[in-house]
Amino acid sequence: MESDLGGQLQGINLDSFLQMAQMEKSTCTLTVSHGNEQGTLYVLKGELIDAQTGDLGGYEAACRIVSWEDALIEIENRCEKRKDVIDRPLMEILMEGGRLRDEREKAAPSPGTEPEKTEDGGEAPIELDAVEIEPLEMDSVEIEPLAMEEEEAPVDFLDEAPAEPETGGEDAPLELDDEEMSLDLEGDDDLLAAAAREAELPADESSQAEEMDPTQPSGDAGEPVTDSEPFEEYKDLSRPAQKIEPQEAPGEKAGLKTVAPPPPPKKLSKKMMGIAAGLVVLIAAGVYFFFIADPTKADYEKTIAEVGQQSSPEAKLQLLKSFVGRHEAGEYTQQAQMQIQRLELQVAEKDFEALSKTVGALTLDDGFAAKVKELGEAFLAKHPRGPLAQEVQQMIAEAPVRVDDMDFAKVKGAQLKGFDEKIAACNWYLEKYPQGSHREEVQQILQAMSQSFFTYLGKEVQRCDTEKNWGKCLQLCEDFFAAFRNDPRIEEVVAMKVRMQSQQDLYDLVQKVGGMGEAHAEAKAVYQTYLQENPNSVHADRIRSEIRLLDQKIQEKEDWQALAAFAGDGKRDVFERLERLESYLKNNPKGPYADEARTLLKSLQGEKQTALLRNRKEAERKRQQAVEQARKEKMRQEQQRLEGLRQKVAADVSRARGRYVVNTNGTVTDTASGLMWTLLDSHLHLGKCLNYPSAANYVKGLDTGGYRDWRLPKSGELAGIYKNRPFFPSSGASWYWSSEAYVKGYHRVANVVTARQETVYNIGQQRQDACGAVRAVRP
Numbered sequence: 001m002e003s004d005l006g007g008q009l010q011g012i013n014l015d016s017f018l019q020m021a022q023m024e025k026s027t028c029t030l031t032v033s034h035g036n037e038q039g040t041l042y043v044l045k046g047e048l049i050d051a052q053t054g055d056l057g058g059y060e061a062a063c064r065i066v067s068w069e070d071a072l073i074e075i076e077n078r079c080e081k082r083k084d085v086i087d088r089p090l091m092e093i094l095m096e097g098g099r100l101r102d103e104r105e106k107a108a109p110s111p112g113t114e115p116e117k118t119e120d121g122g123e124a125p126i127e128l129d130a131v132e133i134e135p136l137e138m139d140s141v142e143i144e145p146l147a148m149e150e151e152e153a154p155v156d157f158l159d160e161a162p163a164e165p166e167t168g169g170e171d172a173p174l175e176l177d178d179e180e181m182s183l184d185l186e187g188d189d190d191l192l193a194a195a196a197r198e199a200e201l202p203a204d205e206s207s208q209a210e211e212m213d214p215t216q217p218s219g220d221a222g223e224p225v226t227d228s229e230p231f232e233e234y235k236d237l238s239r240p241a242q243k244i245e246p247q248e249a250p251g252e253k254a255g256l257k258t259v260a261p262p263p264p265p266k267k268l269s270k271k272m273m274g275i276a277a278g279l280v281v282l283i284a285a286g287v288y289f290f291f292i293a294d295p296t297k298a299d300y301e302k303t304i305a306e307v308g309q310q311s312s313p314e315a316k317l318q319l320l321k322s323f324v325g326r327h328e329a330g331e332y333t334q335q336a337q338m339q340i341q342r343l344e345l346q347v348a349e350k351d352f353e354a355l356s357k358t359v360g361a362l363t364l365d366d367g368f369a370a371k372v373k374e375l376g377e378a379f380l381a382k383h384p385r386g387p388l389a390q391e392v393q394q395m396i397a398e399a400p401v402r403v404d405d406m407d408f409a410k411v412k413g414a415q416l417k418g419f420d421e422k423i424a425a426c427n428w429y430l431e432k433y434p435q436g437s438h439r440e441e442v443q444q445i446l447q448a449m450s451q452s453f454f455t456y457l458g459k460e461v462q463r464c465d466t467e468k469n470w471g472k473c474l475q476l477c478e479d480f481f482a483a484f485r486n487d488p489r490i491e492e493v494v495a496m497k498v499r500m501q502s503q504q505d506l507y508d509l510v511q512k513v514g515g516m517g518e519a520h521a522e523a524k525a526v527y528q529t530y531l532q533e534n535p536n537s538v539h540a541d542r543i544r545s546e547i548r549l550l551d552q553k554i555q556e557k558e559d560w561q562a563l564a565a566f567a568g569d570g571k572r573d574v575f576e577r578l579e580r581l582e583s584y585l586k587n588n589p590k591g592p593y594a595d596e597a598r599t600l601l602k603s604l605q606g607e608k609q610t611a612l613l614r615n616r617k618e619a620e621r622k623r624q625q626a627v628e629q630a631r632k633e634k635m636r637q638e639q640q641r642l643e644g645l646r647q648k649v650a651a652d653v654s655r656a657r658g659r660y661v662v663n664t665n666g667t668v669t670d671t672a673s674g675l676m677w678t679l680l681d682s683h684l685h686l687g688k689c690l691n692y693p694s695a696a697n698y699v700k701g702l703d704t705g706g707y708r709d710w711r712l713p714k715s716g717e718l719a720g721i722y723k724n725r726p727f728f729p730s731s732g733a734s735w736y737w738s739s740e741a742y743v744k745g746y747h748r749v750a751n752v753v754t755a756r757q758e759t760v761y762n763i764g765q766q767r768q769d770a771c772g773a774v775r776a777v778r779p
Contacts, residue, residue, distance in 0.1 A: 297332060323336050355395075521554055560584075663705065667705040675778070676707075712739035731755070749765045
C-alpha cells in the first residue's frame with residue numbers, strides 16, 4: 001500500500017478500506033479515481049450514506065465506484081453530508097460492486113481471439129445456456145475447467161474458505177489408477193503441449209465435443225453416465241463451489257428461445273486427464289499455501305479482529321504497531337500502516353479538540369500566553385507533524401497577541417472613566433508592552449491628554465495665587481510629573497511648583513509646627529527648610545532657637561527609643577534589661593517617657609520569674625547530664641576492666657593443657673565434664689564478696705554469653721575443676737559457694753569448696769551470712 005502525506009492511498013482494496021472504516025466508525029469523504037472516471041463516497045460514522053459519479057448518485061453510484069480496481073483514493077477527514085441517501089447495508093453494496101466487476105471482466109474479449117461474426121458482419125453472441133458442465137474432482141480439490149478463459153475473480157480474504165464437496169453419488173470424484181497418476185510430466189513435452197492446446201480451446205470446440213452428443217440420450221434417468229458427464233463449473237476457488245443448474249431443453253417451456261446444441265465435444269484421453277489432474281493439484285496446493293496458509297494474513301485478520309474489540313484509538317494503535325513490528329514489510333503491513341496513520345490522525349484530532357476546549361476555557365489574563373504555550377508544546381511533543389501541528393503553532397503565536405489586544409481594550413475602556421484612571425491605564429500598558437502592537441495609539445492618547453492637562457494647570461495656578469492656597473496646585477504638578485514623565489513641558493511645570501512651594505511653606509510654617517506635637521524631627525525639618533529657602537527672614541533668630549529646643553527633645557526621644565528597644569529585646573538577658581530600666585527611672589522620674597518606662601518594667605518583672613524558673617531547670621538538666629556522663633564513663637571503665645580480666649583469665653585457662661576451651665562469649669567449657677563455666681567469677685566480676693542469698697541472686701541475674709540458665713554449682717562440680725589436675729586458674733577468691741544449703745543447729749549453712757589447687761578434697765561449710773565468691777555453671 002502506498003500513501004503520501006496529502007491523504008492519498010493507492011494499492012489498497014477499496015472494499016477492505018470501507019470495511020475497516022465501518023469497523024472503526026470513521027467519518028470521511030473519499031475521492032476515488034479509476035482511469036478517466038472519478039467518484040465520491042461519503043462515509044459518516046462508518047456508514048456509506050451517499051455517493052456520486054458522473055450522472056449516477058446514491059446506491060447506483062456507490063456500486064459503480066466499488067467495482068473499480070486499482071483505484072487512487074484521496075481521504076478528507078470530514079463528511080459534509082448527513083442524510084443517509086443509500087440506506088443499504090455495506091455488504092450488499094460490496095457484493096453488487098463485485099457482480100458489476102465480474103460482468104465487466106466477462107464482457108472483455110480474451111487476448112488473441114476474435115468474436116464470431118454474424119451474416120451481416122456483426123458479432124455473434126456466445127450461447128452457453130444449453131450446456132451443463134459437471135465438476136472434475138480430484139483429492140477433494142475443486143477446479144475450473146481448463147477451457148474457460150475468464151480471469152480469476154478477486155479473492156476476498158474475509159470470506160469463508162471453499163467448502164469441500166461430499167464424496168459419493170453423482171458428484172463423486174473421478175478415480176484414476178496408479179498407472180495413469182504416475183505420468184512423467186517433465187519427460188513428455190508433446191503431451192504437455194497437447195494438454196495446453198486442448199485447455200486453450202473454447203468450450204464449444206474442446207474435449208466436450210467427444211464426451212457428449214446432445215442429440216443422443218445420456219442414459220436411463222437417474223443413472224450416472226461415465227466418460228460423458230459434462231464438467232460442473234465453479235466460479236472462484238476461494239468461495240464455496242456453486243453448481244450451474246442445467247437449462248431446460250429447447251421447447252420445454254413456452255415462449256423461451258431455443259438454442260442449437262454445440263457440436264459433440266472431443267473425448268479426453270486418460271493420459272491427458274492425468275496430466276490435467278496433476279497440474280490442478282499443483283495449482284490448488286499453491287493457492288492453498290499462498291492464500292489460505294499465509295501466516296501473515298492470518299495474524300493480520302486476528303489483529304484486525306482484536307482492533308475491532310478495542311474502544312480507544314490508543315489501544316488500537318498498540319495492536320497495529322505490534323503487528324507491524326512482528327512482520328516484514330508487505331501487503332498486510334502496508335494495510336496496517338495505513339490504519340496506523342489514520343488512527344494517529346484520529347488521536348491527533350481528538351487531542352486537538354481537547355486542546356481547543358481547554359484553551360477556550362482559559363481565562364484571558366497575564367498567564368494566558370504561558371498556559372497556551374505549555375499546552376501547545378505538550379501537543380507538539382506528542383504530534384510534531386501534520387496540519388494540526390501548524391494550527392497549534394499558530395495558536396501559540398497568537399496567544400500573546402490576544403492578551404495584548406485584551407489589555408489595549410482595557411485602556412480604551414478606561415477612557416470612559418476619570419482622568420486618573422485614564423492616565424494609569426495608558427502608563428500601565430506602556431510599561432507592560434515596550435514593543436506592544438498598540439503602543440503608538442496609547443502614546444497618542446497620552447499626548448492629547450497632556451496638552452489638556454497643561455492648559456488646565458495654568459488656569460488653576462492663577463486661582464491658587466489668588467486664594468493663597470497652593471496645596472491643590474502643588475498636587476496637580478505632582479500629578480503631571482507622574483502622568484507625563486516624558487512630556488517636553490516638564491521644566492515649565494517644575495518652575496511653577498518651586499515658586500508655589502516657597503509661598504506655601506512660608507504660609508504653613510506656623511500652623512505646621514504648632515500641630516506637630518511630639519514630631520520634633522519633622523518640626524525641625526520644617527524650620528530648616530524655611531531657613532534655607534528664606535535665609536533673610538525676620539523670623540530667622542526665633543526659628544533657630546526653636547531648632548535648638550527641638551534638638552534637645554529629639555535626643556531625649558532617641559535615648560528612650562534605644563532603651564525601650566533594648567528592654568524589649570527578648571534575646572537579651574532579662575536581669576540586664578531590668579537594671580537599665582530601673583536606672584533610667586531613677587534619673588528621669590518625671591521625664592516625658594517615665595510612664596512608658598514603668599509599664600515596661602512591670603512586664604519585665606513577670607519575665608524575670610520565668611527566667612529564674614528556666615535557669616533552675618537548665619541547671620538541673622546540666623546536673624543530670626553530668627551524672628549520666630559520669631555513669632557512662634564508669635560503665636565504660638568497668639567494661640574495659642572486665643575485658644582486661646577476661647583476656648588475662650583466658651590466657652591462664654589456655655595453659656591447662658587443652659582440658660578447658662575458652663569461648664568467645666565470656667564462657668569456658670570443661671571438656672572433661674561437659675559443663676560450661678563463667679570465665680570470670682563474682683570476685684573478679686564485682687570486685688567484692690557475696691553472702692549466700694546475694695550469691696543466689698547474682699547467679700539468677702547473669703546473662704553471660706547470652707544464657708539465662710546459670711546456677712550455683714554443686715560442691716562436687718567445684719571440686720572437679722579445683723581439686724583435679726589440671727587445676728582451674730585462681731582468681732584470688734578464697735572459697736566458693738555451692739548449691740548445697742541447709743540448716744545446721746540454729747544456723748543456715750551451705751557447703752563451700754576452697755580455691756586452693758590441691759588434690760585433697762574436703763567439703764567445707766560456711767554460714768549463709770558469710771562473705772564468699774561464686775563461679776556460676778550451666779546447664
